[in-house]
Amino acid sequence: xxxxxKRPQPSRKLxxxxxxxxxxxxxxxxxxxxxxxxxxxxEAIATIFWEPLFGExxxxxxxxxxxxxxxxxxxxxxLSLGFRAGIWNIxxxxxxxxxxxxxxxxxxxxxxxxxxxxxxxxxxxxxxxxWAWAMIPALLKVKFGTNEILVSLMLVYVAEQLLASMxxxxxxxxxxxxxxxxxxxxxxxxxxxxxxxxxTGMHWGVLFAFIAVIFAYVLLNRHILGxxxxxxxxAPRAARFxxxxxxxxxxxxxxxAGALAGLAGMFEVAGPSGxxxxxxxxxxxxxxxxxxxxxxxxxxxxxLAGLLMALTYIGGEIAQSNMGLPAAAxxxxxxxxxxxxxxxxxxxxxxIRFAVKGAx
Amino acid sequence: MDLSAINPVLLIAxxxxxxxxxxxxxxGELVVERAGVLNLGVEGMMIVGAIGGFAISVESxxxxxxxxxxxxxxxxxxxxxAFLTQFALANQVASGLALTLFGLGLSALMGQGYVGxxxxxxxxxDIPILSDLPVVGPILFGxxxxxxxxxALTAGVWAVLKYSRIGxxxxxxxxxxxxxxxxxxNVIRVRVLAIMFGGACAGLGGAYISLIRVPQWTEGMTxxxxxxxxxxxxxxxxxxxxxxxxxxxxxxxNVLQLNLQAAGIAIPVEYLAMSPYIITxxxxxxxxxxxxxxxxxxxxxxxxxx
Numbered sequence: 001x002x003x004x005x006k007r008p009q010p011s012r013k014l015x016x017x018x019x020x021x022x023x024x025x026x027x028x029x030x031x032x033x034x035x036x037x038x039x040x041x042x043e044a045i046a047t048i049f050w051e052p053l054f055g056e057x058x059x060x061x062x063x064x065x066x067x068x069x070x071x072x073x074x075x076x077x078x079l080s081l082g083f084r085a086g087i088w089n090i091x092x093x094x095x096x097x098x099x100x101x102x103x104x105x106x107x108x109x110x111x112x113x114x115x116x117x118x119x120x121x122x123x124x125x126x127x128x129x130x131w132a133w134a135m136i137p138a139l140l141k142v143k144f145g146t147n148e149i150l151v152s153l154m155l156v157y158v159a160e161q162l163l164a165s166m167x168x169x170x171x172x173x174x175x176x177x178x179x180x181x182x183x184x185x186x187x188x189x190x191x192x193x194x195x196x197x198x199x200t201g202m203h204w205g206v207l208f209a210f211i212a213v214i215f216a217y218v219l220l221n222r223h224i225l226g227x228x229x230x231x232x233x234x235a236p237r238a239a240r241f242x243x244x245x246x247x248x249x250x251x252x253x254x255x256x257a258g259a260l261a262g263l264a265g266m267f268e269v270a271g272p273s274g275x276x277x278x279x280x281x282x283x284x285x286x287x288x289x290x291x292x293x294x295x296x297x298x299x300x301x302x303x304l305a306g307l308l309m310a311l312t313y314i315g316g317e318i319a320q321s322n323m324g325l326p327a328a329a330x331x332x333x334x335x336x337x338x339x340x341x342x343x344x345x346x347x348x349x350x351x352i353r354f355a356v357k358g359a360x
Numbered sequence: 361m362d363l364s365a366i367n368p369v370l371l372i373a374x375x376x377x378x379x380x381x382x383x384x385x386x387x388g389e390l391v392v393e394r395a396g397v398l399n400l401g402v403e404g405m406m407i408v409g410a411i412g413g414f415a416i417s418v419e420s421x422x423x424x425x426x427x428x429x430x431x432x433x434x435x436x437x438x439x440x441x442a443f444l445t446q447f448a449l450a451n452q453v454a455s456g457l458a459l460t461l462f463g464l465g466l467s468a469l470m471g472q473g474y475v476g477x478x479x480x481x482x483x484x485x486d487i488p489i490l491s492d493l494p495v496v497g498p499i500l501f502g503x504x505x506x507x508x509x510x511x512a513l514t515a516g517v518w519a520v521l522k523y524s525r526i527g528x529x530x531x532x533x534x535x536x537x538x539x540x541x542x543x544x545x546n547v548i549r550v551r552v553l554a555i556m557f558g559g560a561c562a563g564l565g566g567a568y569i570s571l572i573r574v575p576q577w578t579e580g581m582t583x584x585x586x587x588x589x590x591x592x593x594x595x596x597x598x599x600x601x602x603x604x605x606x607x608x609x610x611x612x613x614n615v616l617q618l619n620l621q622a623a624g625i626a627i628p629v630e631y632l633a634m635s636p637y638i639i640t641x642x643x644x645x646x647x648x649x650x651x652x653x654x655x656x657x658x659x660x661x662x663x664x665x666x
Contacts, residue, residue: 004663090457140641140644145648146641149400150644151641154584154587154637164630165631169628326469326472328579331469332465332466332469333465335462335463338458343443343444345450346448
C-alpha cells in the first residue's frame with residue numbers, strides 16, 4: 001500500500017532534480033514514440049539533442065539556439081511572475097502577435113525614412129502593444145472578476161484574425177505582387193533587428209531576454225513586490241492580512257507578461273522572421289508555458305529551460321529533414337515533457353511511504 | 361450585399377448543428393466542474409476525439425464506430441489528467457494546459473495520413489411525414505442522430521444531478537470534498553469517473569466536428585471551441601439547461617457570421633470571424649458578476665491526510 005505524506009517544506013534537492021528526471025523520462029517515452037513511428041529511437045534522440053550542438057553542421061545550428069531561445073525566455077519570464085502569484089495568463093501568443101503588429105506598424109509608417117530613432121520607437125511600440133493587449137484580461141479581472149484564463153486565451157484567436165487582416169490588408173506590401181504579407185523589414189536598415197555579433201544569433205531580443213532574467217531575479221529575491229508575488233502564490237490569506245493589494249498584483253503581473261511577450265514578437269518580426277504574414281506566429285506563446293514550468297518559475301531555471309526547448313525545436317527540424325520525423329512528433333514530445341514534470345512534482349511536495357497493508 | 365439570401369429556417373437548422381459540439385463538450389465539463397475539478401484540457405480532448413473518430417470511421421467505414429472511438433479516445437486522454445490531478449496531486453490549471461498542448465500535438469501526429477479524405481456520411485433522421493413538414497420539418501426532424509443525443513444528454517445530466525443519489529454525491533464532492541470524504545464517499549473515485557465522462561463528451565463533440573459538421577480533417581480544426589465550452593459553463597452558472605441555451609446562442613452567432621460572410625457584407629471577413637471570441641469575452645464579463653453559483657471546491661486539490 002502506497003501512502004503519500006505531505007512534506008512540511010518542498011524538498012529543495014528534488015525541486016532541482018525533477019526537471020532533469022522529467023527530461024530523461026521524456027527522452028525514453030519520446031524514444032518509444034519515435035520507434036512506434038518506425039524510426040530508430042537512438043538516432044532520433046541523438047539528432048534532436050546532439051546534432052544541433054556538436055554535429056557536422058553545428059556552426060549553423062548553434063546560433064539558432066539563441067534565435068529560438070530568446071523569445072521563449074522573454075515570454076516565459078513574464079508568465080512566471082503571474083504563475084507564481086496564481087495569475088494565469090495563457091494568452092501570451094496573442095500579446096506576442098500584437099507586439100509584432102505594433103512594432104512593424106511603426107516601421108512601416110516611417111518607411112522608407114532612415115533614422116536612428118525608428119528602432120527604439122519600434123521597441124516601445126511592441127512593448128506597449130503587448131502590454132495593452134494583456135491589460136484587457138487584467139482590467140476585466142480587476143473590475144468584474146472575469147476569469148483571466150479564458151479571456152486571455154480568447155484574445156489569442158482575436159489577435160490571429162487581426163494578424164490575418166493586417167497581412168492581407170493594411171500592412172500588405174504594395175510592391176509584393178499581390179502576395180499576402182508586409183514589406184520585409186530585413187531590407188529596411190533602420191528597422192532591422194540585426195545580429196549584434198555576426199554569426200552568433202545574438203540580436204537585441206536575446207539581449208533583452210538576458211536583461212529580463214536578471215531583472216526578474218532581482219525582483220523576486222530583493223524587492224518587496226517580488227516578495228508579495230511569492231507570498232500571494234504560497235499563502236494567499238497571509239498575503240491579504242499583510243495588506244498586499246491583489247489589484248496591483250494582477251495589473252503588474254499581466255502587464256509585465258504582456259509587455260515582454262510584445263517585445264518578443266516585435267524582435268521576431270523585425271529580425272529572424274522579417275515580415276508580418278498570416279502564419280507569423282509559431283506557437284512560442286504556448287511553448288513558453290512549458291518553459292516557465294520546466295524552469296520551476298525561477299529566472300535562471302527559465303533561462304536553461306528556454307535553451308533546452310529551443311534545442312528541441314532545432315533538433316526537431318533536423319530530424320524532420322534528415323529522418324522524416326513528422327513536425328507534430330516534436331510537439332507531442334514537448335507536451336509529454338510538461339506531463340512528466342507535473343507528475344514528478346509529486347516527489348517534491350510529498351514523501352512516498354510504502355506501508356504494509358493492515359499494519360497502520 | 362444580399363441579406364435575403366439568408367434563409368431563417370436553414371439558419372436555425374444549421375445553428376443547431378453548429379451548437380452541438382459546443383453543447384456536448386460543455387455538458388461534459390459541467391459534470392466535471394460540479395465534481396469540483398477544473399479541466400482546462402477540453403480543447404485537447406476534443407481535437408483528439410476529432411481525429412480518433414475520423415480515423416476509425418474512415419478505416420472501418422462506419423461513422424458510428426468512429427463516434428464510439430472518439431468517446432474512448434477522449435476518456436483515455438482525460439485519464440492522464442485524472443492521474444496528474446487526483447493521484448499525483450498536480451495543479452489543475454497547469455495539468456489542463458498540458459493536456460491541451462499534448463492533445464493538439466498528438467492529433468496533428470495522428471492526422472497526417474487523413475488530410476483531404478472524406479469520411480463516410482452519417483444518415484439523417486428521416487421520419488416519413490414529419491421530416492417533410494415545411495419549417496418544422498428541417499428544424500426539428502431533419503438532423504443527424506448525434507444532435508438529438510446532445511439534447512438528451514443535457515436532459516439526462518440535469519435529471520441525474522437534480523434527482524438521483526449519484527447526482528447528490530457528485531455535488532457533495534464538488535461543494536465540500538472534506539465533508540464528502542468524512543461521510544465515507546470516495547472523493548477520488550467520483551472525480552475520476554466525472555473526469556472520464558467529461559473526456560468522453562469532449563471526444564464526441566470533437567468527432568461531431570470532423571465527421572458531421574465539416575466533415576473532413578484539418579489540423580487544429582476545433583479552433584477554440586473547447587475553450588468556448590469552458591466559458592459556456594461559467595455563462596450557464598453550472599446549470600445544464602442554460603448550457604443548452606448558451607450553446608444555441610453561440611451556435612447562432614457563429615452561423616450568422618458565416619452567413620454574413622457569404623452574403624458579402626461590408627465588414628471584412630476577419631472581423632466577422634473574431635466575433636464569437638469577442639462575444640464570449642463579453643458574456644464572461646456580464647456573468648462573472650455572480651460567482652456564488654460556482655462549486656465551492658472547484659479547482660482545489662483533495663488529499664486525504666487521515
